[in-house]
Amino acid sequence: xxxxxQSGAEVKKxxxxxxxxxxxxxYTFTSYGISWVRQAPxxxxxxxxxxxxxxxxxxxxxxxxxxxxxTTDTSTSTAYMELRSLRSDDTAVYYCARGLSVTTxxxxxxxxxxxxxxx
Amino acid sequence: DIQMTQSPSSLSASVGDRVTITCxxxxxxxxxxxxxxxxxxxxxxxxxxxASNLETGVPSRFxxxxxxxxFTFTISSLQPEDIATYYCQQYDxxxxxxGGGTKVEIK
Numbered sequence: 098x099x100x101x102x103q104s105g106a107e108v109k110k111x112x113x114x115x116x117x118x119x120x121x122x123x124y125t126f127t128s129y130g131i132s133w134v135r136q137a138p139x140x141x142x143x144x145x146x147x148x149x150x151x152x153x154x155x156x157x158x159x160x161x162x163x164x165x166x167x168t169t170d171t172s173t174s175t176a177y178m179e180l181r182s183l184r185s186d187d188t189a190v191y192y193c194a195r196g197l198s199v200t201t202x203x204x205x206x207x208x209x210x211x212x213x214x215x216x
Numbered sequence: 217d218i219q220m221t222q223s224p225s226s227l228s229a230s231v232g233d234r235v236t237i238t239c240x241x242x243x244x245x246x247x248x249x250x251x252x253x254x255x256x257x258x259x260x261x262x263x264x265x266x267a268s269n270l271e272t273g274v275p276s277r278f279x280x281x282x283x284x285x286x287f288t289f290t291i292s293s294l295q296p297e298d299i300a301t302y303y304c305q306q307y308d309x310x311x312x313x314x315g316g317g318t319k320v321e322i323k
């Protein structure tokens with residue numbers, strides 16, 4: 098069965114960076130892409146961007162351009178999301194999720210990783 | 217970015233009631249709309265894709281309709297396990313956006 102298993106919770110100081118991992122199993126990793134979606138405490142869902150696991154092409158949310166980098170390691174079927182220059186309003190649960198392309202439904206989700214930004 | 221306006225933001229209904237949620241796009245998105253269910257502390261789950269197609273394994277009491285800018289999500293007979301927050305999401309362009317969510321509670 099399709100599974101996306103994310104790395105554990107992180108606590109970071111403002112201005113630092115965080116890198117969250119997402120290990121995929123149960124499907125051919127390079128046949129799909131990975132979207133990243135975050136959810137601040139008590140708030141709605143915010144799409145952050147998408148990366149093709151086939152060729153590494155990315156599409157980032159305009160709001161996060163310049164602060165976010167998404168990568169993949171096909172040898173381990175793992176996707177990564179790095180967010181830099183962290184602010185308190187980056188505190189959120191970060192989800193990875195599978196999508197065939199950026200314009201197709203997101204059909205499987207990881208369990209989420211809580212990132213807390215606090216001085 | 218395409219804005220998605222979802223209403224109501226919350227609702228309370230009795231078991232067996234018909235529940236309807238609407239989502240309006242700020243511009244024509246054809247049928248490029250999905251609906252997700254999120255239970256507390258859990259990741260979202262895809263229920264409806266391409267506005268009206270039921271994802272495999274999802275109960276038939278869930279349905280979706282609409283095209284262009286106006287969309288509707290319906291639970292034909294509310295069940296206790298349907299307590300969750302529901303989100304619409306557009307994928308018409310390369311900047312995906314979600315609606316603000318509708319929290320569904322049991323009266």
